[in-house]
Amino acid sequence: xxxxxxxxxxxxxxxxxxxxxxxxxxxxxxxxxxxxxxxxxxxxxxxxxxxxxxxxxxxxxxxxxxxxxxxxxxxxxxxxxxxxxxxxxxxxxxxxxxxxxxxxxxxxxxxxxxxxxxxxxxxxxxxxxxxxxxxxxxxxxxxxxxxxxxxxxxxxxxxxxxxxxxxxxxxxxxxxxxxxxxxxxxxxxxxxxxxxxxxxxxxxxxxxxxxxxxxxxxxxxxxxxxxxxxxxxxxxxxxxxxxxxxxxxxxxxxxxxxxxxxxxxxxxxxxxxxxxxxxxxxxxxxxxxxxxxxxxxxxxxxxxxxxxxxxxxxxxxxxxxxxxxxxxxxxxxxxxxxxxxxxx
Amino acid sequence: xxxxxxxxxxxxxxxxxxxxxxxxxxxxxxxxxxxxxxxxxxxxxxxxxxxxxxxxxxxxxxxxxxxxxxxxxxxxxxxxxxxxxxxxxxxxxxxxxxxxxxxxxxxxxxxxxxxxxxxxxxxxxxxxxxxxxxxxxxxxxxxxxxxxxxxxxxxxxxxxxxxxxxxxxxxxxxxxxxxxxxxxxxxxxxxxxxxxxxxxxxxxxxxxxxxxxxxxxxxxxxxxxxxxxxxxxxxxxxxxxxxxxxxxxxxxxxxxxxxxxxxxxxxxxxxxxxxxxxxxxxxxxxxxxxxxxxxxxxxxxxxxxxxxxxx
Numbered sequence: 001x002x003x004x005x006x007x008x009x010x011x012x013x014x015x016x017x018x019x020x021x022x023x024x025x026x027x028x029x030x031x032x033x034x035x036x037x038x039x040x041x042x043x044x045x046x047x048x049x050x051x052x053x054x055x056x057x058x059x060x061x062x063x064x065x066x067x068x069x070x071x072x073x074x075x076x077x078x079x080x081x082x083x084x085x086x087x088x089x090x091x092x093x094x095x096x097x098x099x100x101x102x103x104x105x106x107x108x109x110x111x112x113x114x115x116x117x118x119x120x121x122x123x124x125x126x127x128x129x130x131x132x133x134x135x136x137x138x139x140x141x142x143x144x145x146x147x148x149x150x151x152x153x154x155x156x157x158x159x160x161x162x163x164x165x166x167x168x169x170x171x172x173x174x175x176x177x178x179x180x181x182x183x184x185x186x187x188x189x190x191x192x193x194x195x196x197x198x199x200x201x202x203x204x205x206x207x208x209x210x211x212x213x214x215x216x217x218x219x220x221x222x223x224x225x226x227x228x229x230x231x232x233x234x235x236x237x238x239x240x241x242x243x244x245x246x247x248x249x250x251x252x253x254x255x256x257x258x259x260x261x262x263x264x265x266x267x268x269x270x271x272x273x274x275x276x277x278x279x280x281x282x283x284x285x286x287x288x289x290x291x292x293x294x295x296x297x298x299x300x301x302x303x304x305x306x307x308x309x310x311x312x313x314x315x316x317x318x319x320x321x322x323x324x325x326x327x328x329x330x331x332x333x334x335x336x337x338x339x340x341x342x343x344x
Numbered sequence: 345x346x347x348x349x350x351x352x353x354x355x356x357x358x359x360x361x362x363x364x365x366x367x368x369x370x371x372x373x374x375x376x377x378x379x380x381x382x383x384x385x386x387x388x389x390x391x392x393x394x395x396x397x398x399x400x401x402x403x404x405x406x407x408x409x410x411x412x413x414x415x416x417x418x419x420x421x422x423x424x425x426x427x428x429x430x431x432x433x434x435x436x437x438x439x440x441x442x443x444x445x446x447x448x449x450x451x452x453x454x455x456x457x458x459x460x461x462x463x464x465x466x467x468x469x470x471x472x473x474x475x476x477x478x479x480x481x482x483x484x485x486x487x488x489x490x491x492x493x494x495x496x497x498x499x500x501x502x503x504x505x506x507x508x509x510x511x512x513x514x515x516x517x518x519x520x521x522x523x524x525x526x527x528x529x530x531x532x533x534x535x536x537x538x539x540x541x542x543x544x545x546x547x548x549x550x551x552x553x554x555x556x557x558x559x560x561x562x563x564x565x566x567x568x569x570x571x572x573x574x575x576x577x578x579x580x581x582x583x584x585x586x587x588x589x590x591x592x593x594x595x596x597x598x599x600x601x602x603x604x605x606x607x608x609x610x611x612x613x614x615x616x617x618x619x620x621x622x623x624x625x626x627x628x629x630x631x632x633x634x635x636x637x638x639x640x641x642x643x644x645x646x647x648x649x650x651x652x653x654x655x
Contacts, residue, residue: 045547066553078544082566092552139552 012037012048012203021056022177024170026194026211028184028226034203035183036075039149042181044068055146068147071140071178075152077132079124079139085111086120089138096143110138113172130161134168141172148173150182154189166192187228191215199223215273217342221333224271229295231310232333233270237263246270246332251285251306253327257341260332268340271331274300276344277312283324289317404623425624434618437625439600440607443515444584445632447603451522452580456572458523459530464560466531467538468546478535481528489525493592496521500593513597518590522583530575537571538564573640581633604629 012034019025027035040046042053044065052061060068071092079088087094089110093103111117114134124132133153140148153169154162170193173180184190190197190211197214199207199222207219211227218224221232235246235253243256246268253270274295287303292314294300299314303323317323329344372380407422429437465471466478500521504511511517541564549559565572587605594606602610608625611618 043547043551045550065550066555068551070551072548072551074544074548076542076544078542078548080545080549080563082563091549091554095549095553095558136548139548143552 012041015051015200015203015205017198017205017208019179019181020195021179022174023195024173024180024182024193026182026184026190026197027200028187028190028197028223029200030185030222030226033200035185035200036151037203038200039072039151039181039183042147043070043072043149069143069145070147070149071143071145072149073133073136073140073151073153075155077124077129077136077156079132079135081124083124084120085116085122085124085127085135088124088135089116089142091139092143106142107138110142113175114138114168128161130157130165133157133165137169137172141176141178144176145178148178148180150180152184153182155184155186162189169193185226187226190227197227199226216329216344217331217339218271219339221269221271221337224331224333229274229298229300229311230331231272231274231308233272233306233308233310235268235270237266237268239264248306248308253285253330255332255341255343257332257343259341263334263340267335269333269335269337271333272310272312272327273329273331274298274312276327276329277303277310278326278328279315279317280324280326283326285325285327287323287325289315289319289321289323291319292317400623400626403619404627406620406623425620426628429621429624429628434621435607435610436600436602437607440602440604441628443601444604444629447515447519447522447590448580448583448632450519451526451583452576454519455523455526455530455579456534456576459527459534459575460565460568460572461560462527462531463534463538464556464564467535468543468556478532481531485528489588492589496589497592513594513601515594515601515603518593518603521589521593522579522586525589526579526582530579533575534568534571537568541567569643573643577636577640580636584629584633 015034015038017025017038027038029035037046041048044053044060044063048061052059054060055069080091083091086107090103090107093106098106107120108117111120114137116131116134116138119127119131124135127135133156137150137153140150150169154165157165166189182189182193194211196209197207197211198205199214199219201220201222207214207223214223215227218227221230224230233248233251235248237260238245238247238252239261240254243254244260244264246253246255248270285305287305287310290302290304290309292299292301295311300311301313301315301317302309302311303325304310305325312325315323329342331342332340334340402417404425405421405423407420407424428434432438466474500510500512500514500517503517504514509516510520545563545567546559549563554562585605587609590603590606591609594602599607599610604625608622608629611622611625
């Protein structure tokens, strides 16, 4: 599908996604990449200029929002301030004239599942950001919609709560088996929740696949960033009788991949995931410990390889220690930031 | 005890604020420059605002019924002006009062409602002519009321030829004219407020299956209570005081159909000179405004302090 802004800017271009029944597909992309637009198009809040939105085999492109059978959680707390938590959660049922005993039962069940029972009579503005999002999730799920849409649902929630909410969300989603589309720009969230990841940039889907696959072979450096920590070393490709060398100063890395033959002499970027680098005392590849710190909440050790600073899994080594390292797997990106090859 | 106050002497129990004693020890000159002069301005403004009120109350209690015979402290206190007004010996005051409540109350309620409907459309929907509509609403408001008179007079006379109940002297006609009159300003005011209510709320309700009507009545209107209260109050006070249009529409009709503004002007226009009754009438005319304000104040304040709408 495509979406064009009134001024002619293409917001979404040739986006095609298929989400399986009960699957949780995570849309990752930087701010302004079009994640939210995809979600809003599926919800029917924004119109698409071409293409179709299908639920199962039914074309819902022209179906009114109210009849689309989706639940949606917004990034900001879109709770009705003049309704209590109970009335917020029951809103979708009451609007659809569901019978009162059923409403009560569903609201109670949903509140229990998300731990909201104690604050059921509170006003939304009395709740923390985390609880507000839980209420939104409860409201979206209370009808058990065909499709659940989550637009950066945990962006405004503090980190410890976020981890807990992720678990809650995943459990609830799997429990109901509801087909889910979630947008985020947080690598941890994407990796933790996704059955599959779709990376989106400038309104185009760049890569779709299971989180492990996207992590191991991201299509470009941006997606590499969006799916986890990574460090880069600039290097030059040099041919050898039995493969290639990626060299940078006095550091060199052997790569066998034949695809590098078309990049001989070219500048490339080596991408190193922290888990791809190990300390091996007897290695001839040397690195110097720069310091120990934290990278998005995880302890890491920063080492200098060649003249590039690289984050690797935490070592108990004081700064300035000279260590031997072994690079188990790495990524090679071209000057256009596209992946050339993932080596392991 | 740990003292966490800034600049407070160590050992004071309440170290977070300067104690009254330290304030009192400030030199008078400094206190006056920072705080005191505001009191002077306040007192002067208060005097300015209260003087007419005091004067009208004292004249209303003055049996003489003339301006020259009245002073700020009345010499011969009496309720005769009120008694004469309420007995209706000289004029149907109670009719005027009820007429005014009918016209002003009706205008306040209907005008607020209509303006809210219009604002919702202007704030939430995108349609051809939206911008033009908004601008022309604003433009039309800029013409002074006096431009209206001739057209209104002819219009109302003609209508009266077809529907005698709505011709000159009809209170309902006056109400209808007021409905159109302030719609523009009110629609702009309310639209401005609606624009601050996040659209996420609408969209969320839409996805939950609500129609525009349900969103308007269940989500937007309750949130906009403060501005609705303000608009209703402004309209009520304006309509209550409005004289020019009212005298064009009602002035030639039966005196039972007058509003307070039209009727009470008769007390003082030249030959009458019934200042005592005029003053008593003015005092009583102020009562509904005060009552309405006290009643709506709760909504204005509670709506604002709830601070529910976060972006």
